[in-house]
Amino acid sequence: MSEENLAEMIIKCPACGIEGVAKSIMKELDIPHFGKVLETTILCPKCGFRHSDVIALEQNDPAKYVLEINKNNLSIRVVRSQSATVEIPEIGVKVEPGPKSEGYVTNVEGVLTRFEDAVIKALNLFEDAQSQENAKIALEKIRELKKGNGTATLIMLDPFGQSNIVSEKVEISEIPEEELKQLKTGFYDLNE
The missing domain is CATH 2.20.25 (N-terminal domain of TfIIb)
Incomplete structure (x- = not known):
């Protein structure tokens, strides 16, 4: 360099x-x-x-990335920009960008570890029985996926198209206009 x-x-x-x-x-x-x-x-x-x-430093068209998580693709590279929403709907976990969002480069297993860490924090924050039960179920599902057991869907939505899941197995599509309007970007809107 x-x-x-x-x-x-x-x-x-x-x-x-x-x-x-x-x-x-x-x-x-x-x-x-x-x-x-x-x-x-x-x-x-x-x-x-x-x-x-x-x-x-570059802006692209909005993009939606969908990948089936399974034991054969835990090492696939994931690049998440600070503006991307990441979710695994079968588990009920989702991370949306906020003003302090950070971009990162990891792999599918690393994304699962980030979700695992967030669920553990939620277990310590929320004391009601329903939240505890939901968090424990999500945590178990995440840990099983990390062991290579089962499948789930990794979805990444980036309104600026700066993220990527680097694999031939990923489905990349446009984000429908209505869905795009609902996405958080992590940046403050000074016009509101």
Whole structure:
């Protein structure tokens, strides 16, 4: 990577507020099947704060990606931009973008692990019996999929077309206009 594509700065830590200790690293990458992205990382040696993000620098047509999760495709590459909604309807889990959404590059198993972590957090947050029962059922289904048992549908909807599931087995289609209007983008709308 050339020096023009890499920038490092020492900044005020956004977590502990100490001036001149956190390192901000930004680098531009060209990822196959995805395009140009800006990878950002902030590290603070004083408080241990760490934040990473992948920001797409190119905008494409809105796209819907559908992949059947099974034991043979847990290693398929998944690129999720900060604007994408990811869901597994059979399990009832869905992550929509918000103002603090982060993009990431992982695989199908990594997406399942992210959902697993979120369900574990929900178990600790919600104490009512119905939420606990729903979370335990979802957690068991996610863990079974990670072991290669059963199938489910991974759906990723990206209004800016910056995400990708890198496989010949993925179905890619346009997002219908009505569905597109309902999608969250993770960005604030200053016109509202």
